[in-house]
Every structure is written in C-alpha cells, then in structure tokens.
Amino acid sequence: MSDLSRRKLITTGFAATAGVLGLGTAAHLAQKYGLVPPDHGGIWGIGETLTYASQRLLTRHSLAREFSRSQISKRPVPNEMPPLKDEYKRLQAGGFVDWRLSVDGLVDRPGEFSLEQLKGYPSRSQITQLACEEGWSYIAEWTGVPLSHVLEVVGIQPHARYLVYFSIDPDWWESIDMADALHPQTFLAYGLNGEELPVANGGPLRLRLPRQLGYKSVKFITRVTVTDSLKGFGKGLGSAAPEGGYAWYAGI
C-alpha cells in the first residue's frame, strides 16, 4: 500500500505542478494575445476572462447575422434615456450642422469630422439585430460609414490596442478592442430604415456594434480616441459599463 500511495503522491505532485505551470503559461499567453478583458479583476474575473478569451478565439472575424428587408421590425424601440443636455439641444436646434466627431489618440492625423464629411464617405447599410441586455430585441437597417474607413483616414498607429468612444452625455462612454473597431460591421451610423437616425435611437450619430449588446452601441457619439491602454480612462476598467456594475465585453 505504501508503494501505491507514494506513486499516488508523486503523480498528484506532478499534476499539481503541471497545473500551476499550465495556468501561469495560459495567463501569460492570454495577456500577450489580448485575451484578457480590462475588467478581469475581482470576483467575476475568471468568468469574464473565459468568456472574452473564448469569444476572441472563436469570433474574431465572424460576421453578425444580417437579415432580409421583410424581417425589419415595424418600429425600432426608443429606449429609456436620461434627459438630453443643453449642449445637445443647442446642436439639435441648429440641425446638427455644428455636430463634430473628434478622432484623436494614437493616430497620425487627428481631426474633427462634421456629419456632412462622414456622409461624404462611401456609405454602407446593414440589416442587423439590436439586442438589449434586458432580453428584448429589434431588427433595423442601419446606414453609416464603417468605422474602419474613418480609422484609415486618420491612420492608426501600430501599437493601438483599444478604441474608446464617448457620447455627448458624459456618463456614457465605452471601449472596444481593435478586432471590433476594425470589424467590417462596426459602423458610425447616421441612418435608420432609410431615414435620418432619430434622436430616440441615438441620432445624429451612433456607434453600431452588432456583435455586442445595445449598451455598447453608444448614442450621440462625439469623440473617438485610439489608445494602447485603458488605464487612464475613468477607473481603468475599460468603460462606463463596468463602473456601473456591467460587463465590459458584451458579446453574450
């Protein structure tokens, strides 16, 4: 019996050492290949990291489902919103002529874009689903310019890792990794179902990210910044969502 238990002890020892080394290597590789979300700290870190890492491995280039025109929902849902600020109302009164999207950070040619300029770029449309974390959803046709086009215009630098984007509402800002930022379906949307994007759905400009939940599709976008670290933004958790108790990665 002592032979058996010694063998058992040695085997268990080897397995434990291999396990610890394996975990260490996995953590190192995960960091290196950008598989760790910014809100990985705390008690939910393991689940969030597993979700984000596996989704990044499986879905880096996959396209969100697109639908036929007949599947478009009769009415896009105007979700609850905090009251609009004075600055927004002023721009709205002027027909959004003075609305600007500023693009800065790790880019070669930072700049400001009017809606007119953005509409001058090749426009694209997609019929995709907007799903809310609460459980409801609708399908609509979104028209806009792919974010990747604007990023090409400003020239992103090679060490760019994240894109942080801000609403005119200072409490709503989000960020995504470069896989999502350069994804062909990530749009700066200005049109909905063939018309101007309504205020209730985020007009005049909304970032559309059809592979993630609605709260990542920030309304009333005014600024986009490219960065290699999310540490300097807010509490360093990546976006307003984790600061409010919600996950940074919302592909599920």
Add this chain to the structure above:
Amino acid sequence: MADSAYMPNSAAAVPASAVNSRHSGLVRVTHWITTLCFIALLVSGVEILISHPRFYWGETGNVLTTPLFQLPIPSSRALVPTGYGYVLPDQNGWSRYLHFQAAWVLLLTGLLYAIFSLLSGHFRKNLFPGKADLSWRVLRTEIVNHLRFKRPSAAEARSYNVLQRLTYLLVIFVLFPLVIWSGLAMSLAFVSAFPATVTLLGGQQSARTIHFFVSLALVLFLLVHVVMVGVAGFRSRTRAMITGKAGTDMEGA
C-alpha cells in the same frame, strides 16, 4: 430468517466492499459543485428575467410587439408595461456576471463528469437501465411505487431504480445540453460564428423562450429530486452523497 442463509437477498449478495461505497468521489464532488452553480444560475436568471418578463417567438420581440405570454410579475424596468405601480431595482449587472461565471464552472464540471463517467463506466453501470428494467411491467410498478411514496428496499438503496435512471439520463443528456445550447444561441457574438445555433431554434427570442422552459423543467427536476431524497431518507441519502457511504436501510426510519 433461517432461509436467508440459503437464499441470500440481493442486499446481502452485494460484496462487503461495495456496501460501504455508494457514490464515487468524483460523482459526489461534481454533484455539489453542480448544486451550487445551479442555485447561482437560478437566482441570477430570475433577476435577469424580471428586467423583461415577456416572452416571444421568432427573431425579435420588444415592448412594441405582442408577446407570446407575459409573467404577471413586476419588472425592474419602467419601459415594461406590467400593471404594477412600481419598478424593482436593477440587478442585471452582477446577475449577468454571476450567471456566466456559474455557467462556466458548471460547463467545466459537466465535462469532467462526462469524461469520468464514460471512462469509469458510471454511465453504463449506474445510469443506463438494464434491458429487463425497460419492460412496461417494471416501469408500471416503479411508477406506482413512486406515486405511493413507498420507501425503497435495502437493495434499491444501493443502486438507482429505472425511473431514477431515466430521469437522470434526461437531465444529463437532454435538459443540460439544451439549456446550454439555448443560452449560447442568445449570444450575438457566438451566433455570428455559429449561426445555426440560433436558426435551428427558430430565432433569438425563441431561444430565450426555450431557455426559460428548459430552466423550468430543471427546477421541477430539482424539486422532485429533493422530495424523493426526503422519501428515501433525507439524512442517510444526503450523507451518502457527502461521505460516499451508503447508510443501512433502517437509518432515519
């Protein structure tokens, strides 16, 4: 009792070593991890559900469309017309974190259990019913015994009866896979890579509705399971699932 020396009953026929071991270590550990995860998933699932207690069929559904049905409960969102004059506090943030974390632990535990059970013969020996057990006569007797809440005999206390086996197989091979599948079908990113996951279920809102009903079936299983454990002797059966040792049939009587 004299003739039992010549005709031992089946309990006495069990070798002495087997009498003491009822559940293997891995079955016991995975059972309790699953229990904890299931409770976490249930609590967080209910919290997520009350932010939109309406169900739909097809791809889309929202407050502007007609639901398949609506649960008569208050909601944590003002936008949902519930008929209640108040809105519950929003608990979705931690609920979603907990839901997915528990789902991961449950998934990995389930994989470990399935691999172990295949290799050790646990499925074959303890869960797949024998041919003789699948006759209508045996099934009828078992159903009648269950409906009468009849306490199992000493022999039965050491292995699963046919109704138990069929129920556990249903839970392990149908309900759990279906609840995981319908859950993944709601993930926008997951279905972008594997669209059939959601189209086979009839759409994202159908997947959500299926997820709800399969969860209900699992809750029903949990309730019946606990009642049956109570009928068979709550203390001895719970002890068996903790220590692995089968209690004698007279315990807790």
